Amino acid sequence: MGEQSKVCTRCSACTRVCIATRLGVPTGASVLEREDKFTCAGCWKCAEICPQGIDIYKLMMEARRKGELPESFRMGIRNILETGYAMPMRGVNAIREMYRLPPIERVKPEVVKKLLRGVSVA
């Protein structure tokens, strides 16, 4: 199927399987019409069911990159840029010891800074 035929017909197959829509998040005829591109469970049932075969994941991510990131996303990205992990890692090894798990060496923060040098949340 060529890209040209991949046009949304606003059939609402995607919104019918969307958990956010079911929970009351305002959505148009397609999940891609939803104003808030971040309130999404990321289950990608929409992408699976689209009869036009539209790559909703790809379009959703592209749309997010054009808008402003919500604070929770900014925090996740800040954590990744500073430590290499989305979540705070303080005290992890002490907890692992409780479970009799060996310590794991962490990624070097300077490695992550190099790899993601084009990413910023400023």
Place this chain on the structure above:
Amino acid sequence: MERLLYLGCMIYNRFPDYELSAKAVLSKLGVKLRDFHEFSCCSSTFIPSASDEWIYLAAYNLALAERQNAAIITLCGTCTSTFKRANLMLQDEKLLEKVNSRLGEVGLSYSGKVSVNHLLEVLKEKENKIKVLVRQPLKLRVALQHPCNVFRPSYVARFDDPAKPRAMREIVTLTGAEIVDYAEEYECCGSTLLLTSQALGIGAGASKLASAQRAGAEAMVVACGNCAYLFDRHKEEIKKRNPSAELPTLFITQLLGLAFGLSREELGLDIRGVELG
């Protein structure tokens, strides 16, 4: 081939009992596992929402595995999908070249060929061995939470039926536990909604757990840290929302471990304080 157990942020930070039980069960199944040192976040939902540079961080982990000549086993949905998507995209030679130029700055290179499988895929391969190892068929009624991103998008996952996955059901059946059918079984847990709306995430969790409990479940079995993050770490908020939404969360390897006759301690159930039946 040896395999590296990729923990991801969620298991490393919050659910060591998933790691512990996965190691115990996989070792019984003869899977040779090594700890994955210097792994980073896969990129999660965060970096792809901000930049196409997410693939550098994903490829970093894949390259680390390649340097050790090892395949990767993942424990969560999003990590699985992120790595598989990176591998798929890196079949494009131009992109692979671009990624390698960035990886070169940190002393790594990547061929695009490291195999990535979620735990459920590995368990599916070992069904016959699981049958032999089950020593105490479980007398427990459980509900299943299928990890979305292990199956969807299907052109990335290439595993099982994306609308109605069967793998988890087939594996759990081997433990003797009774699987209850519940109305919301094939719905997403909704955990990621917590990022932008606590109320929506808790609402999704409460609805799911109540649905499973009405069907007679005594525990919710999960195969992803993000699902456990909602069901277990937010259980008090969920209970406040709906007092009849109260179910202990079990990782699939904890259920298998119990059926293999492993102790609560070996599976980390004691420390997380999981009480069954």
